[in-house]
Amino acid sequence: ENIYHIDSDRKGAIHLFKIPEGKNLVIRFRNVDEHSKNAVMQSKMYLGDSENVYTSILRKNLYAVIFMVLSVIVGVISLWVGIYMKKVWAKDTCKSLRSLGIYSICAGSWILTDSKIFLLIAQKTGMIEQISFLCFFFLPVPLLEFTKKIMPQKEQMLFILQNLFLMMECIYVVNYIGQVVPVTILIVAEHLLMAIAIILILYGGFMELRQRKDKKLIRVLISYIIFSVFSVRAFVFFYKNHSYGYSLCYVTGILGFIICLGDAACIGIYEQMEENANAALYAKMAYLDMMTGLGNRAAFLMEK
Helix, strand or coil: CCCCCCCCCCCCCCCCCCCCCCCCCCCCCCCCCHHHHHHHHHCCCCCCCHHHHHHHHHHHCHHHHHHHHHHHHHHHHHHHHHHHCCCCCCHHHHHHHHHHHHHHHHHHHHHHHHCCHHHHCCCCHHHHHHHHHHHHHHCHHHHHHHHHHHCHHHHHHHHHHHHHHHHHHHHHHHHHHHCCCCHHHHHHHHHHHHHHHHHHHHHHHHHHHHHCCCHHHHHHHHHHHHHHHHHHHHHHHHHCCCHHHHHHHHHHHHHHHHHHHHHHHHHHHHHHHHHHHHHHHHHHHCCECCCCCCECHHHHHHHC
């Protein structure tokens, strides 16, 4: 009896379905080409009662839910502050906060959709898979926007990298429609572009650090180093077809990354508040006689 079938390769790579009780179970993959055959041979199958299956999925992917909640909280706060304070703070400070907020929310969305947690809710793995890829390809764009405000001397280089990542996003969308090349090739290309971007940013950052000592720049370079270390480990897991280790390494790296970037943003906020306080003090001193504490001639003319 045919109890489950799938006709399209657009339904995602993960399937969860019920099977009737019986002594024997035969699983066949029919009409499979060579490329799909290799993927089938590497795939894993689990049998068990529904309660244990759901508990296992939830337990293995609980980290993704926790990370999503934390990243959304950080993202919403960053976006709110960046929008609410745009009339008071400098434009670059607010734009950096908004970029950090978008990156944080996008990172959380990618990790959650990349995990298997949605199998507990719906079987639409194909749609979830596409959302995951779109978030993954878009991740570097707001990150580079944030970095541009910390490294103004490398703005042109970072702008070019931004456009390259946006181009990769467009290529993925076009390829999804036309199925020209396997998505794995695009993921490898994205990984290579990320590695090149990190190397260029670290090199440019250390060169810039020689010219000026900036606490924000130091925090950003530390964040990229942390991200690089965990990314290398994640790549190893990815190419060994170990999706759980890949995702967990990325979560750890991105979490440390966001913490360091948040620290850099906080330094920027403190500097902005200090600058505003100094501006207010200078404005007050312009109308005050420092010897007597009374209003000076400028104050008299203004009152008059």
